[in-house]
Amino acid sequence: MSPTHYRLSTRLARHLRSTGCRLPEHALAEQVLATQGLPKGSWASDLLKSLLDGRFERIETEVGLWEWKYDFPARDEAVVVLDLETTGLSPDNNEIIELAMIRLENGSRTTFERLVNPGTPIPAFISRLTGIRNQDVREAADIYTVLSEALPLLDNATLIIQNAGFDLGFLQPRLKRLGYRLDNPVVDTIHWARKALPGLSKRGLDALAWAFDLGPIAGRHRAMGDVETTLQVAREMYYMLTAGRPTPTSQLAFRAR
DSSP: OOHHHHHHHHHHHHHHHHHTSOEEHHHHIIIIIGGGTOOOSHHHHHHHHHHOOTTEEEETTEEEEGGGTSOSSOTTOEEEEEEEEESSSOTTTOOEEEEEEEEEETTEEEEEEEEOOOSSOOOHHHHHHHOOOHHHHTTSOOHHHHHHHHHHHHTTEEEEETTHHHHHHHHHHHHHHTTOOOOOEEEEHHHHHHHHOTTOSOOSHHHHHHHTTOOSOTTTTSHHHHHHHHHHHHHHHHHHHHTTOOOOGGGGOEEOO
């Protein structure tokens, strides 16, 4: 499938969510695909069938969504979506300036968002990218204080991270200094995208947001804005990958080292 196909598939899913019930294939094709300027009739119905990925449940000639049958995450598991902003790309030479997390568990949602004082000036290009300035972090806590506060949210959770290797490269040595071994199962949404969206040539957060028709990312390059977007794309891909077979998120993860 092309990126445009993924966008059309997501619009089908969004329409079903808005109706809250299964729809006949021909009605879904006409209500959604025709509004995209595509012709009605059998051609639209054939295109519809090619767009029905793992998110969709088909019962005879009707189409629904698997998310109506099982939850992401499952009620008996916890997931934490996590993102960092940093002063640069090197875990050895640069520092964390912002940490954000959302923990989902038993239908509840807990958020954590902190600026971090890096103990060093923030480069001008990072301030332009993130909007985080030296004066914003001057009174903030250091990373070890922030991580100590965040640790309880990581307990027994599967982590979901966009480009996980980058964030883990910063987190693991700093957590180790606190005496904490980060061995949580980890989902990298880039890895999920390779399986769920093989037609994408780019799998960065902007590319995934475009493929899932999310529109402009609010708070892009701020930790919580990127966490919210990562959560949205992870949810779509979870149902694409499980395709009606409820699976703990931890079983779709690799383990941090």
